[in-house]
Amino acid sequence: MRRMSAPQTSGQTTDTPVVAAARRAQTAAAALAPAPRSTRDAALEAIARALTDGTEAIVAANADDIARARAAGTPESIVDRLTLTPERIERIAADVRDVVGLPDPVGQVQRGSTLPNGLELRQIRVPLGVVGIVYEARPNVTVDAAALCLKSGNAVLLRGSSSAHASNTALVAVLRDAVQEAGLPADVVQLVPGESRESVTELMRARGLVDVLIPRGGASLIRTVVEGSTVPVIETGTGNCHVYIDEAADLDSALEILVNSKAQRPSVCNAAETVLVHAGIADTFLPRALDALTAAGVTVHGDDAWQKAGEAAGTKVLPAGEQDWAEEYLSYDIAAAVVPSLDAAVEHIRTWSSGHTEAVVTRDTAAARRFTALVDAAAVMVNASTRFTDGSQFGFGAEIGISTQKLHARGPMGLPELTSTKYVITGEGHVRG
Amino acid sequence: MRRMSAPQTSGQTTDTPVVAAARRAQTAAAALAPAPRSTRDAALEAIARALTDGTEAIVAANADDIARARAAGTPESIVDRLTLTPERIERIAADVRDVVGLPDPVGQVQRGSTLPNGLELRQIRVPLGVVGIVYEARPNVTVDAAALCLKSGNAVLLRGSSSAHASNTALVAVLRDAVQEAGLPADVVQLVPGESRESVTELMRARGLVDVLIPRGGASLIRTVVEGSTVPVIETGTGNCHVYIDEAADLDSALEILVNSKAQRPSVCNAAETVLVHAGIADTFLPRALDALTAAGVTVHGDDAWQKAGEAAGTKVLPAGEQDWAEEYLSYDIAAAVVPSLDAAVEHIRTWSSGHTEAVVTRDTAAARRFTALVDAAAVMVNASTRFTDGSQFGFGAEIGISTQKLHARGPMGLPELTSTKYVITGEGHVRG
Numbered sequence: 001m002r003r004m005s006a007p008q009t010s011g012q013t014t015d016t017p018v019v020a021a022a023r024r025a026q027t028a029a030a031a032l033a034p035a036p037r038s039t040r041d042a043a044l045e046a047i048a049r050a051l052t053d054g055t056e057a058i059v060a061a062n063a064d065d066i067a068r069a070r071a072a073g074t075p076e077s078i079v080d081r082l083t084l085t086p087e088r089i090e091r092i093a094a095d096v097r098d099v100v101g102l103p104d105p106v107g108q109v110q111r112g113s114t115l116p117n118g119l120e121l122r123q124i125r126v127p128l129g130v131v132g133i134v135y136e137a138r139p140n141v142t143v144d145a146a147a148l149c150l151k152s153g154n155a156v157l158l159r160g161s162s163s164a165h166a167s168n169t170a171l172v173a174v175l176r177d178a179v180q181e182a183g184l185p186a187d188v189v190q191l192v193p194g195e196s197r198e199s200v201t202e203l204m205r206a207r208g209l210v211d212v213l214i215p216r217g218g219a220s221l222i223r224t225v226v227e228g229s230t231v232p233v234i235e236t237g238t239g240n241c242h243v244y245i246d247e248a249a250d251l252d253s254a255l256e257i258l259v260n261s262k263a264q265r266p267s268v269c270n271a272a273e274t275v276l277v278h279a280g281i282a283d284t285f286l287p288r289a290l291d292a293l294t295a296a297g298v299t300v301h302g303d304d305a306w307q308k309a310g311e312a313a314g315t316k317v318l319p320a321g322e323q324d325w326a327e328e329y330l331s332y333d334i335a336a337a338v339v340p341s342l343d344a345a346v347e348h349i350r351t352w353s354s355g356h357t358e359a360v361v362t363r364d365t366a367a368a369r370r371f372t373a374l375v376d377a378a379a380v381m382v383n384a385s386t387r388f389t390d391g392s393q394f395g396f397g398a399e400i401g402i403s404t405q406k407l408h409a410r411g412p413m414g415l416p417e418l419t420s421t422k423y424v425i426t427g428e429g430h431v432r433g
Numbered sequence: 434m435r436r437m438s439a440p441q442t443s444g445q446t447t448d449t450p451v452v453a454a455a456r457r458a459q460t461a462a463a464a465l466a467p468a469p470r471s472t473r474d475a476a477l478e479a480i481a482r483a484l485t486d487g488t489e490a491i492v493a494a495n496a497d498d499i500a501r502a503r504a505a506g507t508p509e510s511i512v513d514r515l516t517l518t519p520e521r522i523e524r525i526a527a528d529v530r531d532v533v534g535l536p537d538p539v540g541q542v543q544r545g546s547t548l549p550n551g552l553e554l555r556q557i558r559v560p561l562g563v564v565g566i567v568y569e570a571r572p573n574v575t576v577d578a579a580a581l582c583l584k585s586g587n588a589v590l591l592r593g594s595s596s597a598h599a600s601n602t603a604l605v606a607v608l609r610d611a612v613q614e615a616g617l618p619a620d621v622v623q624l625v626p627g628e629s630r631e632s633v634t635e636l637m638r639a640r641g642l643v644d645v646l647i648p649r650g651g652a653s654l655i656r657t658v659v660e661g662s663t664v665p666v667i668e669t670g671t672g673n674c675h676v677y678i679d680e681a682a683d684l685d686s687a688l689e690i691l692v693n694s695k696a697q698r699p700s701v702c703n704a705a706e707t708v709l710v711h712a713g714i715a716d717t718f719l720p721r722a723l724d725a726l727t728a729a730g731v732t733v734h735g736d737d738a739w740q741k742a743g744e745a746a747g748t749k750v751l752p753a754g755e756q757d758w759a760e761e762y763l764s765y766d767i768a769a770a771v772v773p774s775l776d777a778a779v780e781h782i783r784t785w786s787s788g789h790t791e792a793v794v795t796r797d798t799a800a801a802r803r804f805t806a807l808v809d810a811a812a813v814m815v816n817a818s819t820r821f822t823d824g825s826q827f828g829f830g831a832e833i834g835i836s837t838q839k840l841h842a843r844g845p846m847g848l849p850e851l852t853s854t855k856y857v858i859t860g861e862g863h864v865r866g
Contacts, residue, residue, distance in 0.1 A: 128839050372857050380858070
């Protein structure tokens, strides 16, 4: 614990339950950090086994959450996300086994050199320490996040939603037993005590005990954490993604990419929310785009040009305003505008983008180069769907989230993004002259 | 500008001067980001020339600050740090020319692969955008920071101390003219308007406009920024560094490293503040250490064992308590304790370290390995002085500060640490199935 920034150094008696949990996590993290890969992998294998063995208890606990959710009138789509079946638990266990096989980031040498004075310098990846995750609904995140943190040598503090509290409690009990069985302190995996908002606030204020906080969920949760936390935060997930169809686009390809970006899975952060079309192809492209989007069940919120095209085609186009340019619909809706140039598209994106994923469709190499140079986002797609921004798609094996901030990690975060570095400098009595 | 997080999107009329400056910086950053290295280097060359040409005006402005400082009874050591002479300005210009020669971080490909589906993935270094620096006294930081930000493609908002306001104003005027001469917007370099504390607060709240804030200065400044900022912060510089003399240390070497770590330049963050000695060598080492430290002008604040050794040697040892373990003296003072084991030293460091630099002196490879594995700090020295934690010493050419946090950058920050990354993914009509 760092004296400068940590909550009181003495007086554990005055710790709130959340601070006490964070303190235990920090102690456990110190024991975990030097553990070799074999120990961490053994713990993951034990977790996978324990999930299978504990299926009955987990499903029973999950049934309580489901019953509460239904009693509260929760929509069935949310209930479905909450639901754990033996098959789903088996898939979660398989995901944990996949994490075992991923390359170990801990101990990787990032840079190294022998300095002119003979000092040997190495920059080595080390665990961050204590990672806090604040997330909503889906209880599979409990296991996924714990597995990635454990693999990267971090203790984890899990703060799921109260709607999944029984499920999360059962899952974490299974995880802790398994971790301990592998010879690691159970406290490397903890559920944050308390279901109140206050417990999230305390977690956000545990600077010096918690090394990073990763919020995963809706925009409001993320904004709360980002704005209120003194613990460093990695902002994730808000995706107001654009597809720009350039004057030099292959229009067949543009249609496919547009529909895929919007409608293949509209509820996720890498789905497109706005289409921008170059004026030079608007007359040809807009009618085809309206057909294709309508066929995919998408409602268009368009500017004047799109509204006129809608009238001509007999397709209903709702009028779009600032609210639509700003909106992350996460539904079968898309905002649509015609722009006079690539630079105007870039300007629109600069104004409204959340910095997640932006796509250009063009056959013109100069246009592709200019778009990728000028657009500032975690991912820029050239002639590809926005839906590809994803840790698994990128070949990272798994992801803890998609960062939309610029510090530390940007885009899909895999295991290396859950580490920090340490310089180790070795001399033979070197002093500075 | 990101709608989600930026201060009002419309209504520039309601912007405070600080927010307006941040907005101008963001616009300038967008113009600077795609500028090739040749343009950025030309701007740096122009700055170096302009500093020489503008020496007279800079020295005159500096004289005002010096007069004000002396009138306010400022100690001469601080006045010296504030002073700019033609020779010092020439050295600052030479430092800018050195930055020209450093490798360009922008555009470096960090990772790259062709995915199984044929998508080409590259992770490319890009500028962060707008970097805010809040710093104290020394006006050379104004130029150093601007040069490093410009080289790495970032716009910079400089918020120096009010004691150097006239000097900083003159320097920034020179920088802005030079940057413009090279064809870049002058607003890539700006002094934050206003000398009040309120202007720092506004800078700290300009989330969405300022991408990162780097405080450089005393512990109180850093704490204020770290705790109050909604803009992401990189914590720098607090160094409560330890030297641990192991049972298996070469005692001659240990003495040299200890004295160098403490007394070669006590006012800087990589100077040692505490020495921990293994009990097995205390009887031999403590008297020698007291001699050497006293000869170097260092006052020892010791535990019982050190106080006894002091009595035996006729050397005054002040009693040490928690306050001393926590203290970053930045003076000719050192806290001193005897520990029963390497693990006890690690535990002491874990409790009190600020995570900057920790050193072990030992001839035992197992002890060195255990110390480097267990101690969690930006830099761990084996048989070398703590004073080596420094961007220039590490061969980075220059540094914008020494990060003591774990996210984004840890240890001396060079040009790569002033960048983020962007994934560029190129396909030929790829959609997700």
